[in-house]
Amino acid sequence: MGKYDWVLSALSGLGFRDKLSLIKKFLSDRKKVEDIVKCSLCPNMCRFNCPIATVLGDESVSPAGKARIALAIQRGYLEADEENVLPLYYCLGCGACKAYCVFGFNVAELLIPLKEELYENGKAPRAVFKLAEKLKNYGSIYGERPVGMAREGKVLLLLGETLRRKYPELEEKYVRILEVLGFSVKTLEIEPYCGLLPYYNGMRNVAEKLYSELVDTLRNSKADFIVVSEPSCAYLLRHVIEKYGLKLKKKVLHISELIYDRLDELRFKEANVEVVLHEPCALIFKLERENILREILARIPNLKLKLPFRNGKNAFCIGGTEILEEMDREVYERLINERLQELKEEAELIITSSPSCMKKLEEAGGKVVDLVDFLLNYMEV
Ligand code: SF4
Ligand code: SF4
Structure with a gap:
């Protein structure tokens, strides 16, 4: 049912002229x-x-x-x-x-x-200023930005801070899947910040500085287009930077969008396993790509793909920007545990396509696999 259906049914008893004037x-x-x-x-x-x-x-x-x-x-x-x-x-x-x-x-x-x-008047909660200070000092809330391998190629892959810090073993896998799809991959030794924390929490001066640095780095990269591991980073580059007067004349795709576009070129082996899908809310609500993860996974023969009770338009976010984690750890954990229980009711193994979601669910005790890692396991190459 669409979100306007109730309006249409409420108007259904009226004549054409009344309907028209009410809608106007x-x-x-x-x-x-x-x-x-x-x-x-x-x-x-x-x-x-x-x-x-x-x-x-x-x-x-x-x-x-x-x-x-x-x-x-x-x-x-x-x-x-x-x-x-x-x-x-x-x-x-x-x-x-x-x-x-x-x-x-x-x-x-x-x-x-x-x-x-x-924020400007010093009246935001203390947690906001604490995180803003870290972002100003390091361009990260976790200290110095992580260092990875620089590669030269035509497609710039932004791996993201969570992947580089927490899952460095995934870096080669992301590069590998892009190579299988026929792209030469460029990566940066130190990536710029690509998160929504300063945007959603009103840290205007921090956002202006970090987003300008981000856009400058991407412009100077000379890449044909950009692929990112976090859906929120794709949203930031596609829709948020313009609110700060910034423009990036390059296509930006989340990794799942690129895989989806090239799906007909991929062949998969049978996977006799059961997995439950945690859809990152940024992919559903921000990029509005509700079905792509399901359609990608549907190509794997014999995969038993389960959906949690809250899925698609009802997908359940597990934390978004880091403000809740900083402000109220207890509520943050309740949120993640509630989601984890819901996922576990369907299957032990959880699949997702955001390193941040993966980290949160794993830290709460979930067994989680990244989409790219999972696809490479069953891909015929
Ligand atoms: S965001 Fe929610 S509460 Fe606000 S107008 Fe829309 S439906 Fe109503
Ligand atoms: S659904 Fe709730 S938590 Fe999510 S953006 Fe809207 S008000 Fe905020």
Whole structure:
């Protein structure tokens, strides 16, 4: 069922002229009123799909709840003290709200102007400033950026910080799969930061600096196009940098998108195994590639692919940007454990296509395999 179907059925009893005038009014009103006001007045139609509201069961962190708090602070009805601003940061930036919003709002993005103001005025939570300092000092929240191997080729592969730090053995596998697909691969010794943390948390000056460095490095790379391991990095390069006045005239693909585009060239052996798919929320809600992982895996003969209860448009985000992990470790762990239990009900082995998701699920005790690693195991080359 599409998100506008209820509107259409509500209008079904009306005559053509009434229908037309109501639709016109709906569309013009959509433009007049500020988005944050519309969201504040909404009866939380997307609440059921918000992972943080589901896990916490607290109205103040629900999508419309956060919009109401933001509006009250903006209008001066609520003081911008730490207690009042805190719920705004209980947002994973996943965009699961957008999947069911008639206005197409992603609440995380509606909150950015206020978060930028709070950050600018020193009123964001302490965790935001702590992470901002690390990003300013290292371009990373984990210390010096990891060093890897530099290669020369036509396609630039951005492996990402999590893969390089936590799964260095995957680097060769990502290079290998691109070579199997016929590309020569370029990699950088030190990659620039490619994360959404400063964007979703209003760290405007940090985002401007890091995203300019990112775009400069990619422009200077002279690569034909760019392939990334994290879907959130693809979203950043395709949609977020323009909000900072930056442009990258190169195609950017998540690794799964490239594999999907070349799927007819690949042949797989039988895999008599059972796996459950954890779809990274950035792939579903940000890149809007809902079916590609399923379609890729469907090409492997005899693979028993299971889906968790929450999948596709109802995919369950396990942390998004690192703010929740820093701010409230207990809630962060509850979120991941809830997802892990749901996945384990279907199969022991979890497959995903984001090194960050893999790390979180593994740290909670899950047995996880990366898509590229899994495909190479069953690929006929
Ligand atoms: S994001 Fe959309 S559906 Fe969700 S509360 Fe706001 S207006 Fe309502
Ligand atoms: S972006 Fe995600 S966590 Fe934030 S309000 Fe929307 S659904 Fe909830």
